[in-house]
Amino acid sequence: MVGRPRATVAAMASYRPGKSAAQAADEHGLDEAVKLASNENPYPPVSSIVEAVAAAAGDVNRYGDHRAADLRATLAGWLGVDADRIACGCGSVGLLQQLFLAYVDPGDEVVYPWPSFEAYPVDVAITAATEVAVPLVDEAFDLDAVADAVTPRTKLVVLANPNNPTGTAVHVDDLRRLVERVPDDVLVVVDEAYREFVTADLGDPVHDLQPDHPNVVVLRTFSKAYGLAALRTGYAVADPSVVGELDKVLIPFAVNHLAQVASLAAIEAEAETRVVIGRLVAERDRVVAALRADGWDLPDAHANFVWLPLGERTDALFSEVERRGVVVRPFTGVGIRVTIGSPTENDRFLAVLAEVAAEV
Ligand SMILES: *Cc1c(COP(=O)(O)O)cnc(C)c1O
Numbered sequence: 001m002v003g004r005p006r007a008t009v010a011a012m013a014s015y016r017p018g019k020s021a022a023q024a025a026d027e028h029g030l031d032e033a034v035k036l037a038s039n040e041n042p043y044p045p046v047s048s049i050v051e052a053v054a055a056a057a058g059d060v061n062r063y064g065d066h067r068a069a070d071l072r073a074t075l076a077g078w079l080g081v082d083a084d085r086i087a088c089g090c091g092s093v094g095l096l097q098q099l100f101l102a103y104v105d106p107g108d109e110v111v112y113p114w115p116s117f118e119a120y121p122v123d124v125a126i127t128a129a130t131e132v133a134v135p136l137v138d139e140a141f142d143l144d145a146v147a148d149a150v151t152p153r154t155k156l157v158v159l160a161n162p163n164n165p166t167g168t169a170v171h172v173d174d175l176r177r178l179v180e181r182v183p184d185d186v187l188v189v190v191d192e193a194y195r196e197f198v199t200a201d202l203g204d205p206v207h208d209l210q211p212d213h214p215n216v217v218v219l220r221t222f223s224k225a226y227g228l229a230a231l232r233t234g235y236a237v238a239d240p241s242v243v244g245e246l247d248k249v250l251i252p253f254a255v256n257h258l259a260q261v262a263s264l265a266a267i268e269a270e271a272e273t274r275v276v277i278g279r280l281v282a283e284r285d286r287v288v289a290a291l292r293a294d295g296w297d298l299p300d301a302h303a304n305f306v307w308l309p310l311g312e313r314t315d316a317l318f319s320e321v322e323r324r325g326v327v328v329r330p331f332t333g334v335g336i337r338v339t340i341g342s343p344t345e346n347d348r349f350l351a352v353l354a355e356v357a358a359e360v
Pocket residue numbers: 039090091092093094117160163164191193220221222223224229232233234
């Protein structure tokens with residue numbers, strides 16, 4: 001051990017990236033495999049976005065605009081809020097880490113339902129916070145239990161809506177009941193990474209909640225629905241004072257120039273992107289129906305993935321599915337999450353799962 005890492009960091013597990021399709025194919029001696037493990041959009045961004053990024057590639061000798069002022073202003077107009085209510089970050093995970101850095105001292109409590117997004121416990125560990133994980137009930141949030149878990153030491157409540165990995169979602173009226181039970185100096189973070197895939201009428205926390213509750217912070221991203229995962233743009237809609245604190249801890253130029261260009265082009269291309277999203281949503285609904293027809297018990301899927309709560313069968317099913325060239329995301333002893341891919345990829349997953357289920 002060289003140097004003296006902070007105890008909280010030294011105690012953390014090392015990051016283990018998921019297997020790529022190529023690695024899985026290699027490992028299992030297959031010609032090829034498919035990756036349905038990271039909730040990526042299987043389709044490239046629409047061509048106007050790709051062209052805008054290509055045209056801007058020659059400008060990368062200069063730093064981009066640290067504050068992403070154009071993008072903030074454009075997002076504000078797009079969403080119908082004031083520009084001082086928008087922060088941009090290096091993905092929504094970047095903004096989440098900024099929230100922790102700005103608001104959470106060692107020993108402060110951070111409350112979230114669990115299982116949920118695996119970045120949350122990482123930020124808890126980095127800041128030496130205290131995790132308060134509230135178990136899901138029937139794969140969904142128990143918001144009364146979340147409210148009950150808030151104490152005078154709580155700084156953040158974090159809710160992924162739809163939730164990753166279960167794909168379940170809550171209506172803004174349920175969020176309001178929660179927020180009304182939480183002291184107004186606690187930030188309630190609604191992580192809407194998958195908002196664009198939601199077809200149920202869940203309301204909009206930006207317009208339905210934030211006007212009455214300035215402690216609600218909404219996180220969104222261009223990574224998933226807009227197909228820009230590699231470029232890293234997330235944005236927060238929040239009270240201007242929260243935006244101010246977030247900006248203090250933003251790594252210089254973390255929202256890179258190409259990410260800004262791509263995100264502006266993505267807003268322009270919203271209508272075209274909606275067509276792609278519609279295709280993925282139709283596939284999601286088809287996969288859910290096919291799984292149920294095969295006898296699987298799974299919750300309604302509101303994002304671009306499905307959740308199979310397999311409990312004890314998880315690990316065995318996961319390895320057998322991967323051995324046949326379909327890489328999915330296991331949560332040991334709990335279930336597997338499967339990203340919606342192209343129709344061919346989804347069919348392959350369905351066929352492989354049916355084959356494996358007969359054996360395991
Ligand atoms: C994928 C995901 C994100 C990551 O978004 P980036 O903008 O790419 O950082 C955030 N929250 C949840 C719940 C996710 O599943």
